[in-house]
Amino acid sequence: MRKIFCSIVFAFLLIGCSSNTTENDTIDDVTAGSVDVTSVVENNFKNSYTDGVSVEVNGDFISISSTGLPDHKTPYWGQGHEMYEDFPGTNHANANTSMTTFNYVMTIPTKPSEATNKEQTDLGPVGMALNGAPIYNDYEGGGVLQENAWGTFDSTGAHPGPNEDYHYHCEGTYLSVDDSNLIGFLRDGFPIYGRKDMDGSYPSDLDDNGGHISVTDNFSEAIYHYHISNNVYSTSGLYVIKSGSYHGTKGTFRD
Ligand SMILES: [Zn+2]
């Protein structure tokens, strides 16, 4: 009798588990994979200075092309350029002095969805800011960002790499300044915002990859989105834009 009872309980637990799993999968599919990002991508990517951003929709994918050059002041335009400004502060390492034009194409899904296996972000572009310049994570060639790297950042938290490829690592004075601005999209197609949510609060339920699911200023339907980290990076006083893994499956980013 006792054995039969145990079997029944066990069977019940199995049913309970499997139906839970199914329910969660369904929620993920509906919540994260049903929101179409096309119009937000089309309406927000632009580069007011170099006019170097275009958006093309092909079926289930969107390709965003850019020159990678910023539309704001930076010392990396070079002295004498109309968009030149000095480095912020006085304690900077002038490691790279120029940046160059690329033919970047980032391809993302129109309806990004959660990946079963989350892939770690790598060195190189992990996303694109709305002006077409790449977003990098907390890594430089050789390892995590160190003091010698953050000394090369301009006022916007960006610098060119060894290939004169200008890119953002941190919050600065342009993409977002402690606010809820949409700053770009990562390669998995999910949007990334400043440190705050649209109600002005700092999100308290971010996952290990810096994101959560909710409505935003741009999406009236709840969507997974990242935030700039609200933790000061090391002793830099800077906020790293993105670290950890992609929530979805990363698309291509070519130059
Ligand atoms: Zn870098």
Ligand SMILES: [Zn+2]
């Ligand atoms: Zn949020």
